[in-house]
Amino acid sequence: MNNIEILLDYLRKQAGEHYVSSRTLAEALNVSDRTVRNYVKAINEKHPNLIESSRSGYRIGEEENRQVHKDTNSTSHAKSRRFYILRRLIKRSERGLDLFDLADTLYVSDATIRSDMAQLNQLVNKHGLQITQHHHRYLLKGNEKSRRKLMIDLIDYSKPTSTSLEEEIQMFLGDISLQALMKLSKESFEKYHVHPNTYFFKNFILHLAIAVDRASDNEQLEKSSYHVENRTAVSFQAVEEIAERLYENHQIRLSQADKDELSILFVGQSNLDKTLVNNYTSNDVSRALDHAIQEISDVYMVDFDNDSFRNRLLIHIQNLYNRLLQNKYTRNLSVLNIRIKYPIIFDIAVYLASVLSNDLDVEINDDEIAFLALHIGSYLNSRPEEDQKIKTIIITPAYLSQQSDIQQVIERNFEDDLEVAGVYEDVSEINELLSPEFVITTQDVNQVENAFATIHAEIVSIHEFITKHDITLIRRKIEEIKHHKYVRFIKKKIPELIKEEFLIHFHETLSKKQIMETIADVFQRHNYVPADYLEKLNQREKISATSYPSGVAIPHTMKYEADKTGLIILIPEAPVDWDSNEVKLIIGMAVNKQDTHTFNQIFPRIIELVAESYHVNYLAGAKNREVFIDRLIELMGAGGYFLE
Known part of the structure; x- marks a missing residue:
């Protein structure tokens, strides 16, 4: 994006909130205040009144923004928007999405949303699903299994510049x-x-595409990874049929070793037969994987003790090991997207790869690590998420079945978000110690507000017979509560993580090596890390560089084994060459294992933000610790962000 596009993107992310000062925009874009004014003038000449100005700064005019979006939406923006909508439909399969809320959120017209839904319906129909409309509400209809399979297709639609998994395979x-x-x-x-099933078929096609790619470059596997005495099994016959038709139609010839590898996928992806898995995989690879799973379970405090996960991953790693022995590497075109969107999962994969590399004496590159991350992410996504429901009470008269009716409607629509702690006829019945976060009432709001003034509960007033508007009000209040909880959390935690001595401006030219040494030295002087911290920083860096094209580097160790958790911020006067990336901001991390949960609520959001160069510029422009913390908290909480 050019600077004008970046400025618009930045303001849109702040849309509906406060004005953004000229100085803030100048620092984010790394230009002068005057240049910002010229950009705004040029934009408003092309799109009159799109950007509103005041003594406080600039912001997007919402009505004008909708019209400009309608007129200028590119194909890539439309794709990104549609898959944002689809992810939301999947997550809210029971309660659905409101047409007008979507239009407001995405700054597009109602007609654009209707067009998007028509396009998306074509996609979901292929998965046995359907998007239906009832009044102004859209619902994704179909069984849970189909929805989960559809989610696999969405892994790379998280950014406007990303391509779909199908496009990458193409x-x-x-x-x-x-x-x-x-x-x-x-x-x-x-x-x-x-x-x-669809999950197996998608994996088979991916591996078949990889084999085709190898064959096109004359890089076929030369030797089967295991001895095959009999190729009469159905899996071998089906793969042989595919190979013959590939040669007949496209003159692509798969080697026997490639065909054997594809055939073994039938063992790895269907109901796994332990004997077949053991016959295919070597004891060395099996032991190395068990060691690696035990390590990542201990380090990240996640239970990976699952036979299906282990066996699928074992087949993949055996294939990986076989390829590495023959110096055959697989490209993964989504490495950067995976690193940005799923930083914790990628880090787990990095550590898994490091244990495997050490035990098997092989080198596993970033492309292969990204494939490991997809296996881990698929497993973690299938596990139930930690319960973070909002403690809620309902206050309404006990007339006929009114209390139970209202409770049933609320629990049916918001079972994933709300924990109904009680239903009461009057505020006087409520125990002071109950301390709800959310109060839903049919009574006079002022009376209820006075009763809960000391505990700061959010309150919403609804009708005795809940309407669609009431449901929308409750949903918006839930998102507000989640947002406010996250902002309170980061306002408390970020200053704790970045001590006064942990923000360093340096004016001399330092190398990557010297910066790593500085991070280790500062952490050690404040008793945050053990003596071998620098060595472990370098080990992590050797496996996969921690810099990003946006101009940030985030060096950290593979294991969460620091004595204390903290962040060191280094801001160089001139960009630092960090593995071919020009880095303007370095965030060194030390994480104590006991703080894993807290850290995982912060790290992915920081990665998401610093993937954008203008956010890096904005943060790197901070003159001191207080300004840096204020800016980081501002960005982390922007756009009503909350943890899903």
């Missing part, structure tokens, strides 16, 4: 149509009465 295939390859594979499976 990049492996070159001139061969992905749709044609999928059709060919399905027909071959049907011929041999193989009925794969």
